[in-house]
Amino acid sequence: QVQLQESGPGLVKPSETLSLTCAVSGDSSSSYYWSWIRQPPGKGLEWIGYIYYRGSTSYNPSLKSRVTISVDTPKNQFSLKLTSVTAADTAMYYCATSWPGEYYRFWGQGTLVTVSS
């Protein structure tokens, strides 16, 4: 079992950087893919990317130029940074985990980030 909990600012100004952290408890195997997925209000789900094993990453090409996912193994957490945000980045941000190449069984509760001045 894996428990995930997102945290970070709920309000970010346009052009600034969105920074979120996902705390992991339970099974924190380094073999997992540690992922971020977002959902704009009233809309569908968008995969942002993942990090795994020794820091290898995969990002959605639509966001790749602005996204960084990192992991802090001793602290059992991983993070998302999204630069140059606009109102279009307003969304519920979820962290989730899976075995490599498999389905997302474990999700955090999500954290709502609003981009507004």
Add this chain to the structure above:
Amino acid sequence: DIVMTQSPDSLAVSLGERATINCKSSQSVLYSSNNKNYLAWFQQKPGQPPKLLIYWASTRESGVPDRFSGSGSGTDFTLTISSLQAEDVAVYYCQQYYRTPYTFGQGTKLEIK
């Protein structure tokens, strides 16, 4: 990117009746080397994260009622709820994990008629 298209966008079914949601991928998500379809179904209720229902297109997640079933292969998939219960009102998403970027269908909103 692999585009996932669900139909219908919304669905109203009477309690106890069957609900069927379709999902079509723009490319096959069947991996020939292991004969597995890299397709999952999720249920999302308001204010909650998505909940995994089905993976490998037809394997029910532990704890999911057996009225939920998944079928299909290649590019065409179906989620069936055999006898709709009130607690099944939700939005349902399919997702492919065959190739990055992983992609989701647009969602199907299921309501009680």
